[in-house]
Amino acid sequence: MKESKDKMIQMLEDMMVIREFESTVQKHFAEGEIPGFVHLYLGEEAVAVGACNALEEKDYITSTHRGHGHLLARGGDVNKMMAEIFGKATGYNKGKGGSMHIADVSLGILGANGIVGAGLPIAAGSGITSQILDTGAVTLCFFGDGASNRGTFHEAINLASIWNLPVVFVCENNMYAISMPQYRSDGRKGQNIKDVSDRAVAYGISGVTVDGNDVMAVNEAVTEAVKKARNGGGPSLVECKTYRHRGHFEGDPTVYRSDEELEEWKKKDPISRFKNLLKDQELLDDAEYDELKEKVEARIKEAVDFSQNSPDPDPSEVTTDVYYGEGV
Amino acid sequence: MKESKDKMIQMLEDMMVIREFESTVQKHFAEGEIPGFVHLYLGEEAVAVGACNALEEKDYITSTHRGHGHLLARGGDVNKMMAEIFGKATGYNKGKGGSMHIADVSLGILGANGIVGAGLPIAAGSGITSQILDTGAVTLCFFGDGASNRGTFHEAINLASIWNLPVVFVCENNMYAISMPQYRSDGRKGQNIKDVSDRAVAYGISGVTVDGNDVMAVNEAVTEAVKKARNGGGPSLVECKTYRHRGHFEGDPTVYRSDEELEEWKKKDPISRFKNLLKDQELLDDAEYDELKEKVEARIKEAVDFSQNSPDPDPSEVTTDVYYGEGV
Amino acid sequence: MSKLTYAEALREAMAEEMERDKSVFIMGEDVGVFGGCFGVTGDLVERFGEDRVRDTPITETAIVGSAVGAAMTGSRPIAEIMFAGFLGVPMDEIFNQAAKMCYMTGGQAKVPMVLRAPNGAGIGAAAQHSERTEAWFVHVPGLKVVYPSTPADAKGLLKSAVRDDNPVIFFEHKILYNHKGEVPDDKDFTIPLGKADVKREGKDLTVVATGILVTYALEAAEKLAEEGIEIEVIDPRTLVPFDKETVLDSVEKTGKLIIASEETKRGSFTSEVSAVVAKEGLFLLEQPIKRICAPDAPVPFSSALEKVYIPGPEKIISAVKEMV
């Protein structure tokens, strides 16, 4: 019980870190301090946190263009993350990657990825290493509903299935791929099925759909899938239904969805829901929550200070790291 | 009844033409008269014939590397086909395409294709034209069990489904992709499901599996699917289980399969089965069959003569037809 | 004439061609209600409906493959690939299907399709969203490759591309989308594929530039003119077919050649132009051919690095000064 309480508080904090981190990025992007595209994870925090908390240290994840949440849930250093997003030399990727490519490879993160659906075959490959070198590691692969329409989805899951690879495919179904609805009974849609998890049948693996705004539900489903994978039971597909509070990227006017729809989903906000649950179960009181919130805010503020005070990368860095070992 | 008898005899003859054509190609390939790769359709005749006989003149097909049977079933000219396979100027493709690319575009054949799985998106595109120009044409897409593991399968069928395109996807499941079994309970396999048609679920379309060595069963299933597509009912997946009598290509020693397996399948030979059925139903007698056989043999023999007596393409042809209209 | 942005000019080209020919249609990701990732398709879905302006799922392979099938059966698809850096995804469909279908069928099949792709760096979009992939397609027989640098060229070339009976890969530079210029209103205004344009005349040195580098070369030319150096700026506009005569004529006059593009240098389009001149114009050259390109590295994210990465006007200016 103690353990489970600690874990639950930890998951709440993890979600709050993502929320604060992303809101802060949003602000600094609007102020013109951050170049390029940023895809925020606001509203989807329960997925990354529920899923990553099912992993062990030796495990791997593949991330996406909407990857800040994954890295944070996996324990990424907020200073190095923020600095990377600001394009600074002190960032995780020395400023060369930015928001879409931010990764800490030492935490088992096999890249965030600007190419939708690219992570799925990479995750399968990580599973091959587990098998060949008998490491016991499981790989968790995040991807969106939109990604599930790409050939890489099909090929990677098929390969994972026939080789029984220890990979858990986690679909973050946030209902849209930019402006394209995942499913609707009529009109434009990315696919003609309500649940992405229905596709598991095509590969002879198990597939489930869970409430992606319920961190415990996500954690439970992924924990089970990870266990199965680790015990030689092969891959699974876990679909988490969720919603992004912001546009596809910052600057998206979201003409393709209604305010009502957004409001409905905001009522299902994963953080307030979980906070209320913890309060109902008397695992957390208001004072504790406020303390947590302050702590999180201070951490992210510090990350911004760190980033703003960090130097730009040296121009010579343009041509290092093209080949491995060159940048050292 | 008369009509159905004529149609059945026609389908028998179509199958016999393929059998004779392919056996003849086999012989001349062995004799070194034909360069490159040839993938024979021997044993699979019922699929092409059953399926193509469900089409109208304005319809389209996409073919594969194992495409001679499709073109013959669609009414291809045996002289021009054989000449193409011999690499002669009088061939369908002026000798530029050969066995893997042989096509009669005027018969609605959108290319045979050396790239496995490439035909599926092309078929979807043909379906788009039907919709945009309101032509009423249906497109029938042949592909193998091996092709169903490619991303093109996934993407094309998904697209056809969401747009309700008039396309019938016909999977020729001949149990192998070169040496890779489509499914086995253990060991190497291309996919972890027994029936390729199970994948229809992933796209919200209907999928059926039929005996691909039973020409009537194929014809019935495809006829129904074509009708549905033509009436705005969208795409379907029809899997036809069959077997190739020869190796993957001529020269393949087929180390990956047993003689017993081949013998079992030869007992289910689509032509003798159908011939016996017609005889049982007293729609055909031995004399009629022998006459048919002679006629078919004479036609193919003539095609060989035509090819052998045809000239090689002129060297200048190397650089024509790179762009449309240039080769005229 | 109207003053239009490059993006507007492209949109008008599509609208006019769709009005003219009902077999022309558009497909791509978010080209409908979203108006395209860079706003190029804009309101076309309102003007032509969802049947002719088709939003696809994330399915580049099927976009291009189905464009081939549509083109073979009598349509004229204009497909958008959201970023030129994603062209690796449908590479097989471009290379083995679109480009070869005519040849493989002995001239029977025609594949009139256009593939539009936003090219280039400069918006902080990092390595996968800033690519310039034109060199791959220059190497693929059967394709035509177009790359306009002004609004008028954008319109005239896109209209020609739509009317062409062959597959055309049509590159657009992201930074150019907001550039404005005079564009003819004539619905039959087209620019033939295969005709270079001398964007500025000069006698001292020839600069052959593509895409955004045309703009940079013209900026450089302005500055250099102040110092009395007159460079000639040639925009091939179509990389295939390539108008080598215009280039050779210019080199004959100037004796000095710089080839400039935003591509990574090794194996780029600039290599091809260089090779052509080293064969057919060697004795016209007074100096080695200089190529100004991005370094052989992926595009870095940080603005500080991206600025160094992109071959801007200053690089052209200093290269010219070294040579004249």
Place this chain on the structure above:
Amino acid sequence: MSKLTYAEALREAMAEEMERDKSVFIMGEDVGVFGGCFGVTGDLVERFGEDRVRDTPITETAIVGSAVGAAMTGSRPIAEIMFAGFLGVPMDEIFNQAAKMCYMTGGQAKVPMVLRAPNGAGIGAAAQHSERTEAWFVHVPGLKVVYPSTPADAKGLLKSAVRDDNPVIFFEHKILYNHKGEVPDDKDFTIPLGKADVKREGKDLTVVATGILVTYALEAAEKLAEEGIEIEVIDPRTLVPFDKETVLDSVEKTGKLIIASEETKRGSFTSEVSAVVAKEGLFLLEQPIKRICAPDAPVPFSSALEKVYIPGPEKIISAVKEMV
């Protein structure tokens, strides 16, 4: 030394590396019991088991994508793509994943993988099964590109490729598979990537050739020697990194350069070599650089046409005679 075919030499390289390092494994279509479409993997599945010699479905995208993931996590995959003409299928995985992962992560990630691909025409396999796609990869920073022309080079270069910490695209020419040659038995015999080999010395003219064209150039050299013409034949062996010094040294000596490859000419590797020499060796040249390539057309099926299409020894001989 043993007398081995090119295919056998490749197989021995893989076997030795797999024995040396248990993180090395093979995957591809029909590489197991079938022994590979061209017999290169042969009996390796019997020697190393199905876990390390993995038959895949038809899934080039997942082959390359999973090779990237395997390489990033401590394996050293050798993946086979059955024909170099299929490399368009996994192009995105090569271009946006394998090649850029190290750079995008700021040097954190390493991707030690080899992609083997049978290249070239000459077996009547028509347009889609006879491709030569090396130029695409020459243009992609982050990749190394290797192309041996002899059994010994095949072995030594493949072993280096497996040991390299970067993604390597390894081209093999189908016609060379049965060529025999002396191959060192030493398990530590390797050939460094980035070092050209002068296959024949000569003073009259330099021929830089790749793949099967090295063989054709050497045949041409024999014949020309009978007439007293001595050509120098250089095989770069690795297209990236490219050993330009060896080429420039030779051109300094001969003053004449032919670049020969089986590629379609426009935008090929020969363009790049030409551009490098037109920049760094212009004043060494007594004559325009000549490129001998296939025409800018897909590969025709008919043997009568294919023979005309392929740039054989006769084309080299007549080009040399025009120049000396």
